[in-house]
Amino acid sequence: MQTYAKPKSIKENSSFTFCSGCDHGLAIKLVAQVIDELNIQRDTIAVSSSGCSVFLYDFLDVDCVEAPHGRACAVATGVKRAHRAKGNNKIVFTYQGDGDFASIGLGESIHSALRGENITAICINNTNYGMTGGQLGPTTPMGQITATSPLGRNKEYHGFPIQTVQHIAICEGTCFCARVALYDIKNIYNAKKQIKKAFEYQQKGLGFSFVEILSSCPTNWKLSPIDSHKKIEEELTKIYPLGVYKDIDHE
């Protein structure tokens, strides 16, 4: 009996380009499983931008567009609307880092949510600018040491981190948003469930849907993969509580 099969929407023979213990591979696999289950592989367009998330195109076997840093939601808006104008109902989603979504791209992200743009955004929150060497990002917790905060984040110099999901939740055009993590099996299953819901809400045309995934960055955190997951479970989920923050179908 076959207990596991590679998702159809993952490319054949793609070699792993992420650091050891990085959660990107797992996040992309969950997205691929959702695409398979909804049978939308040929109707899905992914938009990723600068940062580690851009490597999505190495793995996911759907049409992909690379946006400039921070512009994924704006590019996805254009892609979705251009197809809709031609009568094509494409499923369009962004796959972005927290720096991309909530720092340089915050304007694009918030206004896409306020417009109720019928796209899905997935934000991989690894609490730093991973690709460029682990600098302080918008979600770096207080006290965390990064390449540009060697003494730890402090409020006098760096200010406070952003609560991305809560900000997106208060936008009237948001139909669904959730924060999930991948540090154990239960949470991995839940993450897939919320990603699927976000895609399904887009299929129903309900507005902007958003999932933030708390993800490990062992290289820049200078922790082992196991200790990175411990950090997420024991520290990050206290600062960034998991859960569904908005679901208009259940209000």
Ligand SMILES: Cc1ncc(C[n+]2csc(CCOP(=O)(O)OP(=O)(O)O)c2C)c(N)n1
């Ligand atoms: C306009 C612009 N500014 C800066 C950069 C350099 N840059 C590339 S990736 C990146 C940070 C990415 O961080 P994040 O979005 O959190 O993604 P991660 O790499 O952590 O997954 C930066 C600053 C760029 N490519 N374009």
